[in-house]
Amino acid sequence: MNKKPVNGMRDILPTEMEIRDYVIGLVKETYKAFGFTPMETPCVESIENLSGKQGGENEKLVFKIMKRGEKLKIENGKTENELADSGLRYDLTMPLARFYANHQAELPKPFKALQIGPVFRADRPQKGRFRQFYQCDIDILGDASNLCEIELILATTTLLRKIGFKGFEIRINDRRLLRAMAGYAGFPEDRVDEVFITLDKMDKIGIGGVREELVSSGFSEESADRYLALFSVCEGKTGTDAVLAVRDALKDALPEGVSENLSEIFRIVGAAKDCDFELVFDPTLVRGMGYYTGPIFEISVPEFGSSVGGGGRYDEMVGKFLGQNVPACGFSIGFERIISILVDQGYRVPGSKARTAILLEKNLSPEKTEEAFLRARELRKEGKQVLVTAMAKNRRFQKEQLAAEGYQEIIDIYERPLE
Amino acid sequence: MNKKPVNGMRDILPTEMEIRDYVIGLVKETYKAFGFTPMETPCVESIENLSGKQGGENEKLVFKIMKRGEKLKIENGKTENELADSGLRYDLTMPLARFYANHQAELPKPFKALQIGPVFRADRPQKGRFRQFYQCDIDILGDASNLCEIELILATTTLLRKIGFKGFEIRINDRRLLRAMAGYAGFPEDRVDEVFITLDKMDKIGIGGVREELVSSGFSEESADRYLALFSVCEGKTGTDAVLAVRDALKDALPEGVSENLSEIFRIVGAAKDCDFELVFDPTLVRGMGYYTGPIFEISVPEFGSSVGGGGRYDEMVGKFLGQNVPACGFSIGFERIISILVDQGYRVPGSKARTAILLEKNLSPEKTEEAFLRARELRKEGKQVLVTAMAKNRRFQKEQLAAEGYQEIIDIYERPLE
Numbered sequence: 001m002n003k004k005p006v007n008g009m010r011d012i013l014p015t016e017m018e019i020r021d022y023v024i025g026l027v028k029e030t031y032k033a034f035g036f037t038p039m040e041t042p043c044v045e046s047i048e049n050l051s052g053k054q055g056g057e058n059e060k061l062v063f064k065i066m067k068r069g070e071k072l073k074i075e076n077g078k079t080e081n082e083l084a085d086s087g088l089r090y091d092l093t094m095p096l097a098r099f100y101a102n103h104q105a106e107l108p109k110p111f112k113a114l115q116i117g118p119v120f121r122a123d124r125p126q127k128g129r130f131r132q133f134y135q136c137d138i139d140i141l142g143d144a145s146n147l148c149e150i151e152l153i154l155a156t157t158t159l160l161r162k163i164g165f166k167g168f169e170i171r172i173n174d175r176r177l178l179r180a181m182a183g184y185a186g187f188p189e190d191r192v193d194e195v196f197i198t199l200d201k202m203d204k205i206g207i208g209g210v211r212e213e214l215v216s217s218g219f220s221e222e223s224a225d226r227y228l229a230l231f232s233v234c235e236g237k238t239g240t241d242a243v244l245a246v247r248d249a250l251k252d253a254l255p256e257g258v259s260e261n262l263s264e265i266f267r268i269v270g271a272a273k274d275c276d277f278e279l280v281f282d283p284t285l286v287r288g289m290g291y292y293t294g295p296i297f298e299i300s301v302p303e304f305g306s307s308v309g310g311g312g313r314y315d316e317m318v319g320k321f322l323g324q325n326v327p328a329c330g331f332s333i334g335f336e337r338i339i340s341i342l343v344d345q346g347y348r349v350p351g352s353k354a355r356t357a358i359l360l361e362k363n364l365s366p367e368k369t370e371e372a373f374l375r376a377r378e379l380r381k382e383g384k385q386v387l388v389t390a391m392a393k394n395r396r397f398q399k400e401q402l403a404a405e406g407y408q409e410i411i412d413i414y415e416r417p418l419e
Numbered sequence: 420m421n422k423k424p425v426n427g428m429r430d431i432l433p434t435e436m437e438i439r440d441y442v443i444g445l446v447k448e449t450y451k452a453f454g455f456t457p458m459e460t461p462c463v464e465s466i467e468n469l470s471g472k473q474g475g476e477n478e479k480l481v482f483k484i485m486k487r488g489e490k491l492k493i494e495n496g497k498t499e500n501e502l503a504d505s506g507l508r509y510d511l512t513m514p515l516a517r518f519y520a521n522h523q524a525e526l527p528k529p530f531k532a533l534q535i536g537p538v539f540r541a542d543r544p545q546k547g548r549f550r551q552f553y554q555c556d557i558d559i560l561g562d563a564s565n566l567c568e569i570e571l572i573l574a575t576t577t578l579l580r581k582i583g584f585k586g587f588e589i590r591i592n593d594r595r596l597l598r599a600m601a602g603y604a605g606f607p608e609d610r611v612d613e614v615f616i617t618l619d620k621m622d623k624i625g626i627g628g629v630r631e632e633l634v635s636s637g638f639s640e641e642s643a644d645r646y647l648a649l650f651s652v653c654e655g656k657t658g659t660d661a662v663l664a665v666r667d668a669l670k671d672a673l674p675e676g677v678s679e680n681l682s683e684i685f686r687i688v689g690a691a692k693d694c695d696f697e698l699v700f701d702p703t704l705v706r707g708m709g710y711y712t713g714p715i716f717e718i719s720v721p722e723f724g725s726s727v728g729g730g731g732r733y734d735e736m737v738g739k740f741l742g743q744n745v746p747a748c749g750f751s752i753g754f755e756r757i758i759s760i761l762v763d764q765g766y767r768v769p770g771s772k773a774r775t776a777i778l779l780e781k782n783l784s785p786e787k788t789e790e791a792f793l794r795a796r797e798l799r800k801e802g803k804q805v806l807v808t809a810m811a812k813n814r815r816f817q818k819e820q821l822a823a824e825g826y827q828e829i830i831d832i833y834e835r836p837l838e
Contacts, residue, residue: 001471003520003740006505009461011518013525017457021447028440032772033799035806038436042428042551043462043507043537044482052420063463066483066503068541074502077493083502084485086425088462099430101422106432108824110808118462122487132461145809147779150792158799267785272792274800321422353451360566366686373569373691380452380577381693387454389529390564405527 008123008131019342020134022349023335024116026162027136034155036114036138041095043088043118049098050087054317056290058090061121063131088120092137093291093317093330100141100328101321110143112151116335128340137311139330141318146261148329149295149313150268153279156299156309156331161275163338164347168301168308169278172265173285175292175312176258177246181283184253185227187219193290195219195227200286207231231283239266242281262295291317297331304341309333353385356409357402360390364415372413427542427550438761439553441768442754443535445581446555453574455533455557460514462507462537468517469506473736475709477509480540482550507539511556512710512736512749519560519747520740529562531570535754547759556730558749560737565680567748568714568732569687572698575718575728575750580694582757583766587720587727588697591684592704594711594731595677596665600702603672604646606638612709614638614646619705626650650702658685661700681714710736716750723760728752772804775828776821779809783834791832 005011012020028038050062064084066072077083089095092115100111116136123131138155140148153170160168178199182192198213205213207228214224233249234242240263247259262281269279287296287310294313301308311331319325356379358372376386387407392398399410424430431439447457469481483503485491496502508514511534519530535555542550557574559567572589579587597618601611617632624632626647633643652668653661659682666678681700688698706715706729713732720727730750738744775798777791795805806826811817818829 001468001473001517001739002465003517005461005517005521006463006465009463011461011522012459013522014456014458017459021457033802033804035774035776035804035808037433038440039433040431040436042424042430044425044428044539044551046421046425049420054420063487063505064485065507066485066499068482072499074496074499080485080491080493083493086482088484098420098422098424102424103430103432108820109811112806120463132463143809147788147807147809151807154792154796264785264788268788268792271789272796274796320420355454357454366683369566369683369687370690373573373687377573377691377693383452385452385454387531388566388570389454390562390566392528401527 006131008125010130010132016339016343018349018352019347020339023163023339023342024136027116027159027333028114030159030162031114031138031155034112034138034151034158036112036155038114038116039099040115040117041089041092041099043120044086045089045095045098046086047081047084049094050090051081052094052320054094054097054291054320055090056288058121061123062090063088063120063122090121091119092117092135092332093139093314096137096139096141096330097317097328098321100318100326104322104326107141110148111141113137113139113141115139130336133336135332136335137330137332139328141326141328143329144315144327146265146295148327149265149297150272152311152329152331153265153269153297154272154274156333157273157275157277159333160277160299160301160308163342165301165308167276167303168299169280171280171282171285171298171300172262172295173282174258174262174295176255176294177250177262177283178286180250180254180258181227181230181246184230184250186223187227191219196286199284200288202284234281234283239270239279239281242283246283265295287312289314294329299333301341304337306337307334308337308341352406353383354409355385355387355405355407356411357387357389357407358411358413359398360388361412361414362390364413368413368415375411375413425550427544429549429551435758435762437768437771438766439758442582442758442761443555446535446578446752447533449578449581450533450557450574453531453557453570453577455531455574457533457535458518459534459536460508460511460518462539463505464508464514464517465505466500466503468513469509470500471513471739473513473516473710473739474509475707477540480542481509482507482539482541509540510538511536511554511751512558512733515556515558515560515749516736516747517740519737519745523741523745526560529567530560532556532558532560534558549755553754554751555754556749556751558747560745560747562748563734563746565684565714567746568684568716569691571730571748571750572684572688572716573691573693575752576692576694576696578752579696579718579720579727582761584720584727586695586722587718588699590699590701590704590717590719591681591714592701593677593681593714595674595713596669596681596702597705599669599673599677600646600649600665603649603669605642606646610638615705618703619707621703653700653702658689658698658700661702665702684714706731708733713748718752720760723756725756726753727756727760771825772802773828774804774806774824774826775830776806776808776826777830777832778817779807780831780833781809783832787832787834794830794832 064087067085234245243262291314292312293315296312298310313329315327376388379386483506486504630643653664662681710733711731712734715731717729732748734746795807798805
């Protein structure tokens, strides 16, 4: 039998687990204070739902589960989906949409959901990325107003502050604005997703690289230039001013209400935030998933480079299950990324309990053993974490090991007083 | 797309989730006080490990995951295991043994593990049993002494008391005693597992039924009678007295130390327990899994009929991974059973936070919206759970719904004071 975890997955050792548990505790405490309620769906979803085009590229990475018993016909199965009836979920958003469609009548309106759990992607294994990892999402369903966006931003930033992050930044954009910009530039409507994929590389290839890629994809130079000029109108401006500059440039191309909506989010978040962070308008922000329909976000902590979370509005996903759209907006923190930053920092969980080890001499009489367990019971009642175990032959090594685990107090129980 | 969960699995709604989270909190708090440390393995294990005969009947219920990409050769695959490379874990014990074998050098000795997580069995769907369910296990690895059994019993009973159970009972037996009894009765050694399967039905078919089944399985009447007579020697006796009565009847057939070991467990648990429960010697207790090698346990709460947990010593499982045995002993509480009992009782989580809903009139000005969020911020700082949301058209229904969710305080924010 094989003692290694399956390829691309990993075991979690006690030291990291303590940090994970602590962060999960903060997540629950903070998000509950904002009125979010925990819920859960199974790790397994039907193969139809996992191939329903809500997962974009992630649908190519599904771990598929074989049919069982009579339903599995190996001889006749020509394709993967004939042999499989289900698979492991690749995110928590599609299952939430299914959950909401299934239980709408039993849920409050709006429904503020908190989910924490493992998701699975058969990605190429690489450093720091695993095929099972936790996601931690908050979503508000059944409310079309920007109260959702505001609550999601306030809740997430409050959490990040409690975890100990400082000086982070939330970039915000709107899918409708992105579409309007592409339309204004004259890109054909059926190819805007291609435009967005190129735009999404701005960070890496710069504005020149974006222009080059657009043109080599067959878009006109005129459209590319008209498009890229739009990004310069908000240079030197921030927040609402930047939004208004783009709005003025776009004129009629922008649907009504989009810029006002963003401006309100800027204003209210600026007034009600309870920690120091920047909300930044970024007209180049795309976000990978195709299902977004309105405002989109991404959080970054400059000192750690990469993104630690993101989200957006997706008003059309529940409709795929229910036949009728339900407004929805969600935010996901990069749980594993945050944990790995904390682990790298040598993070210590605050307020750990005092630990006592009670060590029993070998072949102790029942009377003395009783005494040891009664002692443990008293200490546990006082709130201590108590280990009862046998003395090792190498006593010094045992004590060093216990000290490393945080056992500051060690009580030796001998049959007779030592002379 | 399909809004139902996959066949045999289920969604967990906020009301139940609150109870689950509360119980998981108690589990962690209690078991940590006994020196157990949380750890985690992936939900997915290799197909070899899931077919390694450590899971007994559960291995027939594995959800198998198909190979991916080039490794999947649908045309050539003749058997399930040629198409699958992994599957979902059916319990937490086999993965723990793998984990220990993999990380032994990094772990304290003894290693006291706490695991809480989902496991998966493609069982026939039936009322109250689901294909994904949580297990909650504590195990001690690397210690052969009965300090393990004692700690496991004390920790588990302390937890059950904290959850609110009373008058429960732990039945205890020892696999070596079971084997000795079978040997003494003259059953062939290579068929004792069959004897145990029949004995395990004692609850349902009674002593007469057991005799009948043994004889019809081809065992001699003499052996059957000699065997069943052993169970009557401890009638009317309890605890150590009952153990000693069986020991005296078995004479040399019982390996040295087995009855002394049980007697010590009775004595120390009796002295050190911190709540009222009975530890009962039950020579008919078998426990399903073949991997047990020493003491075995089962917990029942008479008022709820079925078992709410069990466990035992399994000194040979880590050896299947490591090539060298490591003593191990574990206890699993029936997490889902306990939750369903609490849900049926209409259990209320103690000490829930005060909840306030702030309702915003439609089309509120930014000034008033700001005011609402600032109010929410203050209340959250005071430790309250605060929901900020729009007023519904049907105000009365909204308030009733909020009251049902535990929002005792409702603050209405209007643009202008009501006249």
